[in-house]
Amino acid sequence: MLGQETIKTIKATAPVLAEHGLAITTHFYTLLLEQHPELWHVFNHANQKRGIQQQALADSLYAAAVHIEQLEVIVPVVKKIAHKHRSIGVQAEHYPIVGDYLLKTMKDVLKEDATDSILTAWEEAYGVIAKLFIETEANLYAEAGWKDDQPLVVTKKVQESSDITSIYLQRADGKELPPFTSGQYISVKRNVQGYDQIRQYSLTSVPTENEYRISVKAEQGGLLSNLLQSELRVGETILASAPAGTFTYSKSSNSPLLFISGGSGITPFVSMIKTLELERPERAVYLVHATRNSETHAFKQEIDTIVKNNEKIESTTIYRSPLATDRFDYQGEIHVDMLQPVLLKAKEASIYISGSRTFVQEVYALLTTYGVNSDQIQFESFEPALALS
Incomplete structure (x- = not known):
């Protein structure tokens, strides 16, 4: 899928990304969100503030550089991220935007070290990786139990510990909920302080029940988690994605x-x-x-x-x-x-x-x-x- 010269160039940038990856991704998100503030409706504000998203992207870039000639090595990670992307509504048209800003920030941060051959190689590599994500996510969207976010009604709230509250949810239209596999999550969305806040919460119910139970930990400074715990009332509705996630056990195995x-x-x-x-x-x-x-x-x-x-x-x-x-x-x-x-x-x-x-x-x-x-x-x-x- 990639030429040998491109692979050689990408692998040669791995040490550079190990040293400067976080600087690149921090600058990347700053530029991207300044020019496309509508993406604040997708990105986790707390993770941006704490630098977690920036570090995660830096790690991903480094992993891509190391494994560029064996992209199958990163497929499990791609699938995990693709599930989250599907649950928060990432679309194919977002990828060219990300690619443009990624190359721009590489040039801004690395300056003369970002040669034309390096930028061309990364443009080609990004195209291949983006295609992998787009195709994976297209399949996930097709398999999802519903299109876009759907309103779910809060039927009950239960305090499970000093900082975790369970919220029971059913479909607002009375229809059956999409099935899920134990270990999966749903994304829930609520507008807070002018922006859509999207967070993932594990499903703690049994898949055979026509009711979702999510269990929410109140995070210090967490905009959505604290709202869900203290302000969301029984009878209200909240928007949610269909179940997603790859953290599931094998049903066919007998191993402990x-x-x-x-x-x-x-x-x-x-x-x-x-x-x-x-x-x-x-x-x-x-x-x-x-x-x-x-x-x-x-x-x-x-x-x-x-x-x-x-x-x-x-x-x-x-x-x-x-x-x-x-x-x-x-x-x-x-x-x-x-x-x-x-x-x-x-x-x-x-x-x-x-x-x-x-x-x-x-x-x-x-x-x-x-x-x-x-x-x-x-x-x-x-x-x-x-x-x-």
Whole structure:
């Protein structure tokens, strides 16, 4: 798909992107959003402010440069990002705009180092990668349960912990909801302070129910999460996408499943465990959940009931700062010694990690240092595109 000279040129820029990638992407978003302020309706304002989106794009550019002659290596990441793009409404016509500004910012930041041959090579490479995204997303749009965002009615709200609230949703027109696979999410949209704010929340219900349950953590300074928790009322409607996401387990495999979650990272696993209890009660499942203490431990009673009724499902609790009355298995920051007993029982397990970027990185490092094959591990960070290998 790309000529050898183009591949050679792109690979040669990898060290430059490792050094200057963040400067390029920071300048890129500044220019793009100044010239196309309508895109503020798509981008996450908090991630822009914290620099998370800029770092994610820088990581993606570097990965593309390293793997440019084997783009199949980045296909799983492309699929993950494409699912999110579909859920927030990214369209094919956005890609030429992004490509133009990306090349402009490379030239602005790298100056004389951005030679004509480098810019031409990246223009060609971007075209190939953009085509991959566009085609993948076109298929996802065709497969989606509905077109565009649809209004869902809030039927119930339940406080799950000190910082997580579950919101139950049904279609405003009374029709059936599109099916989903446990581990997926929906994007919800609300206009806040003059801009559409779009966020993804894991579905914590069972796919067979004609009701979605999303579970929202109130983030410090989070425009939408705090609105959903404190202001959204039962009976109101909110716009939502059809389900999306690739963080799902194999239904055809009989291998044990090990779920490791930090804080709100437990949310995709709730749906997985509830679904496995109904559909595959004989499959071994191990949940290791780390959180501050019982006040922040969402779904504890729900999971404890499942564990009590199914001997094939086990749960391990790690509290960083337990209260005097708390009951738990380990105290402190998650460590390999806490995981070792489960890893010994769950040999050959498919391992899933969910939580913040830092939590996922730390657990991934613990597992691979312990000797777990990276092919056994999948992860979901509640921040933009995280690559660990």
